Amino acid sequence: MKQLWTFAIFAVFLYSCEDLQDNNPALQGIKNGNELWKATFFSSDIDYGGFLIEGRNSFETVQLVTSNDTQGTFNLGGESASVAIFKDANGVVYSTANAPDPSLSLYPTDGQIIVEDVVNSDPKTLIGTFWFHAYTADGLNYFNFSEGVFYNVPLLGGLVVIDNGSICLQATQQVAIAFLAFNAADSTSPEYPDICLAYKNALTAQINACGDSSGNLQALVDSLGDCL
Structure with missing residues (x-):
């Protein structure tokens, strides 16, 4: 089953990324419905009893925080202890822990982080998928990430959650x-x-x-x- 999943994840990357090589760490997805977003730095940590997975490029950062450090599906939004965070090039933070303003009739804060495999290598690496709808702290600005994938992201430590208030x-x-x-x-x-x-x-x-x-x-x- 593990081999089948690894092949499936790799197939997704081959479909959506150019020049991806076997077993190279990666974190990517579709930003706001139409822009392919790729991280150039990838790492993960165990924080607050769960995984903290981070991908960033020169300007923006994605963080995924799970409520525990095991394989599984972690639902986002509402009272979930798991959270997805995006920090844009202007330093604006969007989080699934923030509720939309009642005046907006867009999407609720929701999403999923699915940790499909914890590879027992040295260091350990994480494989999975994610998607989310998030808002700024005032609930007035919206961001979404779809078709997100993290592949062989190494568990190196040393990360800090961006939005500690959430x-x-x-x-x-x-x-x-x-x-x-x-x-x-x-x-x-x-x-x-x-x-x-x-x-x-x-x-x-x-x-x-x-x-x-x-x-x-x-x-x-x-x-x-x-x-x-």
């Missing part, structure tokens, strides 16, 4: 969701340790994303102990 928002939302489950859990039930640990991990992710100058979040983490 990541903080997503982390805060995940804490709220985890707290609801934790608050409803019976401490004597077999499921309690896993529910407690999920809440603890969400709090830790919020600290990493948002900071914790008051120490209140860390105090909550400490109060949970070993979740046993």
